[in-house]
Amino acid sequence: MRPEELLCPSPKGLYSPAGDFYVDPTRPVARAVITHGHSDHARRGHGKVLATRETLSIMALRYGADFAGETQAIAYGESVDVNGVRITAHPAGHVLGSAQMALDWRGLTIVASGDYKDAHDPTCAPFVPVRCHVFISEATFGLPVFRHPDASHETAKLMKSVALFPERAHVLGAYSLGKAQRMMALIRQAGHSAPLYVHGALTAISAYYEQAGVPLGEVRHVKGVKKADLAGAIIIAPPSAITDIWTRNFPDPVTAFASGWMRVRARARQRGIELPLVVSDHADWDGLMASVTATGCEELWVTHGAEDALVHWAGTRGLRAKPLHMVGYTEEDEAAEGEAVAEAEAGPDAAPQDGAS
Amino acid sequence: MNEFAELLDRLSYEPRRNAKIRLMADYFRMTPDPERGVALAALTGKLSFTNAKPALIRALIAERTDPVLFEMSYDYVGDLSETVALMWPIPKEAEAANANHPPFLSEIVEGLETLPKRDLPRQLSMWLDGLDETGRWALLKLITGSLRVGASARLAKTAVASLGDIPPDEVELVWPGLAMPYRELFAWVEGKAERPETLDPVPFRPVMLAHAVEDESFSALEADAYAAEWKWDGIRVQAVCGRDAEGKRVGRLYSRTGEDISGAFPDLMEALDFDGAIDGELLVMRHTRVQSFNVLQQRLNRKSVTAKMLAEFPAHIRAYDLLAEDGEDLRPLPFRARRAKLEALAARLMAEGHDRMDLSPMVPFDTWEQLTAARADPSSAGAGEDAAAVEGVMLKAWDSAYLPGRPKGPWWKWKRDPHTVDAVLMYAQRGHGKRSSFYSDYTFGVWTKGEEGGDVLVPVGKAYFGFTDQELIEIDKFVRRSTINRFGPVREVVHEPDEGLVLEVAFEGLARSTRHRSGVAMRFPRIARLRWDKPPREADRLEALEALLKAEG
Incomplete structure (x- = not known):
């Protein structure tokens, strides 16, 4: 029996011939299993969708209640049978509701982990390694230069800058689902109790986090707030919005960006970032190696990111590994770029843009 | 070192001058001696280490990482120091030992100055084990001499001055007599000690700057109250010569911001022999003819000055003011008196056969119309073949003292139309x-x-x-x-x-x-x-x- 009979790459995404369903398909399909709510993994228009309750809610929030024909919720630790394949959800530690999907069939276990991180995150359940025969891993930060420091250390940089430049606003770029709320929680942990201001793209998701039991403190929509009242304020916005026309309404803003890409100076400089914060919702190089090892897998499949380095590393460890060359999964930051362009096109005459999803 | 690295990291991304000053001032305020003094030396370019070459760094990383992963990483990051800083693996035992005591910048600098070369690889790797990613990046940049964070020496001194509300020029004045770790400087600006004595026989004197002439300026100016001279298209310098306590001749060449640029002009320094401070323009002169700025530029910003460069681009000073002579401060004197003394000095030097310095000639005029005509055509108004290096005229009030900064009124610059x-x-x-x-x-x-x-x-x-x-x-x-x-x-x-x-x-x-x-x-x-x-x-x-x-x- 080959693992490919249970799960294999296809043009629409990972497909299970045994169970006749897709995991995170990039095109509309009859039956989809969705690992988490980021738009490159969770698309609209599928027939049936199996995902955690949180992921289903996030999809409804982004795409409207009719985003799929039929939905089924699965809780962490719960199993669901689909055409003889047993699917069990386990926390992936990536964003609220993110799940690794373990597929069991005829004594074979494959774990499709979606996106994951093993670092601490106060806004979602922590990643747990799941024993399996085949582990499918992302490799967004699959190079040894990516080592994410402690997120509270990076948050301290932001707080220090806010203290040093109290007359300026700090505009913090963060992906609207997950990173933004994690930064809010980290900022609260650092002792900042003043209201946090957000771009319109973040209001609904942040309210949903609160409702789901993740306390974020007072979060205000920045629209209509007077420039002078934003001195010393932290304004969180999608990455695409932080250097755009929209920021002209703020007092002499310091441009910050929370992303794993900020580890590399050229990437930060290219985007005109003045305060790069290395905070990522993906596993870093050490995290990838540790997580893969912890699953005890006999075979590693690498879906998206810097596949070559991780496959090379597995080879040096005697672990069978192959890249899947999946297409359609972008870096989350770049997925957000689409939002931005729409705003930029509005031109400087337009009123401050927000609400782009 | 990690804190200093964090400052460098912030500076490297910060485009605003004032924000850079505040970041540096904040660091100096929060950091004790001697650490901050060593940091100041690093920021003002006073430190240079020649032992660490990129080859050494490559060798260290090759011992510690998989070559394929290193190449993939280097290819992605594109900068050797940064790649090594990011992927440097920390041994478990070092992690525990270093958590309590990452190395200080001052320890590192002392080590680099005293260690025999053969011990460097071992010591360097111990330091790298003890630092975080940013710390390693800064250390590697520092020792390979490629630390560029967009903060000049002048800006760092301005940040020091801001700790005590002292004008930056005051710091510039005491600077040449001071050395790392600058304890007496910090103590002074923080109000804990007296101003350090300047024992330097060849100090920098803050320069006087001119305002640009606006169209309406002339209606308020009297032509006979002003002297005019050519505005040379070179580099503003201050050449200072004197004798130290042992009676040995010392010379120094400063940029307009007080940076010591003597090292780049050995030919000029050797030729200067007087006792005083001259304000003038640095030019390249070939066969008594001033070369254009394009030619001068080929001599500037060179790391080392070759003999060929010295022969092809001989440096020259065209003097236009005398700030001190034989121990006397001439700056309070009116321009007319300073000019007379400068002319006497120039005549004496010329008589003694010095050919690396001459006098910037006056442009005679009685009315603004005459000056306007001279500015429009310098070559027939006395500049002759040097006209290509003239970028306008300078106006100086005959009765004005030499004042640091940019006082409004005594000096005007009137550039040629672009x-x-x-x-x-x-x-x-x-x-x-x-x-x-x-x-x-x-x-x-x-x-x-x-x-x-x-x-x-x-x-x-x-x-x-x-x-x-x-x-x-x-x-x-x-x-x-x-x-x-x-x-x-x-x-x-x-x-x-x-x-x-x-x-x-x-x-x-x-x-x-x-x-x-x-x-x-x-x-x-x-x-x-x-x-x-x-x-x-x-x-x-x-x-x-x-x-x-x-x-x-």
Whole structure:
């Protein structure tokens, strides 16, 4: 029996011939299993969708209640049978509701982990390694230069800058689902109790986090707030919005960006970032190696990111590994770029843009 | 070291001058002696280590990492020090030992100055084990001499001065007598000790600067109250000579901000022999003829000065003021008296056969009309063959003392009218800091014959100032509306014969350039006017610039 009979790459995404369903398909399909709510993994228009309750809610929030024909919720630790394949959800530690999907069939276990991180995150359940025969891993930060420091250390940089430049606003770029709320929680942990201001793209998701039991403190929509009242304020916005026309309404803003890409100076400089914060919702190089090892897998499949380095590393460890060359999964930051362009096109005459999803 | 590295990291991303000063001041305030003094030495370029070569760093990382993973990483990051800093593996035992005590910058600097070369690899790897990613990056940049964070020595001194509300020039004055770790300097600016004594026999004296003449300025000025001289297109310097406590002759050459640039001009230093401080212009002189700025530029910003360079580009000072002589401070004297003393000194030096220094001649005039004519045609008003190095005239009130800074009234600079060209906007890039939401850096081109016949635009320069805030908003709107291509932060805008934006670009001069496709490089280009009225087809041609290049020599 080959693992490919249970799960294999296809043009629409990972497909299970045994169970006749897709995991995170990039095109509309009859039956989809969705690992988490980021738009490159969770698309609209599928027939049936199996995902955690949180992921289903996030999809409804982004795409409207009719985003799929039929939905089924699965809780962490719960199993669901689909055409003889047993699917069990386990926390992936990536964003609220993110799940690794373990597929069991005829004594074979494959774990499709979606996106994951093993670092601490106060806004979602922590990643747990799941024993399996085949582990499918992302490799967004699959190079040894990516080592994410402690997120509270990076948050301290932001707080220090806010203290040093109290007359300026700090505009913090963060992906609207997950990173933004994690930064809010980290900022609260650092002792900042003043209201946090957000771009319109973040209001609904942040309210949903609160409702789901993740306390974020007072979060205000920045629209209509007077420039002078934003001195010393932290304004969180999608990455695409932080250097755009929209920021002209703020007092002499310091441009910050929370992303794993900020580890590399050229990437930060290219985007005109003045305060790069290395905070990522993906596993870093050490995290990838540790997580893969912890699953005890006999075979590693690498879906998206810097596949070559991780496959090379597995080879040096005697672990069978192959890249899947999946297409359609972008870096989350770049997925957000689409939002931005729409705003930029509005031109400087337009009123401050927000609400782009 | 980690804290200092964090400061360098912030500085490297921060475009605003005032924010840089505050970041440095904050660091100096929070950091104890001697650590902050060593940091100040590093920021002012006083530290240099020659033992660490990139090959050593490559060897260290090769011992510790998989070569395939290193190559993939280096390829991605593109910078050796940064790659090594990021992927440096920390041994478990070092992690525990270092958590309590990462190395201090002062320890590292002391180690680098005293360690025998053979011990360097082992010590360096111990330091790298003890630092975080940013700390390792800063250390590797520091020891390979490629630390560039966009903060000059002057800015670092300004930050020190800001700790105590002391004018930066005051710090500049005591600076030459001080050495790392600058305890007495910090104690003074923080009000805990007296001002350090300046024992330096050849101190820098803060320079006097001029205001630019505006059109309406002349109505208020009396012609006979002012002296006029040529404004030379070189580098403002201060040459100071004296004798130290042992009676040995010392000479020093300062830039206008007080940076010691003697090292770059050994030929000049050797030739200077007087006791005092001369304010003048550094020029390149060949066969008694002043060369243009383009020629001088080839001598500037060189890491080492070769014998060939010295012979081909002999440095020269054209003196226009005397600030001190034989131990006497002349700055309180009126310009007329200083000028007389300078002329006497110049005559004496010339009689003694010195040929590396001469006097900047006066431009005689009785009325503003006469001066206007001289400025328009320096060559027939006395500058002769040196006219190409004249960039205007200077006006100095006969009765004015030499005052540091830019006092309004006594000195005026009246530059020649700039050259202008009508060019077409081709690319625009986002600015930094306050301008990060604006497309404010512009690449513009002029017409030339294309390889396949027909006319094409070739880029001839880049400008990011000269326009008003209102014009910036208008150009930004145009860029967003007319984008035809995007390359990261850069946008290509429409530039067709009938569609596009013509910019009137003003510039000071032209030089041949092998780095630019057009073969010319502009000096000091800025946007003079927006020509919304002009279709791009009527913009200038490259041939016009080439003709100017020939005329300039």
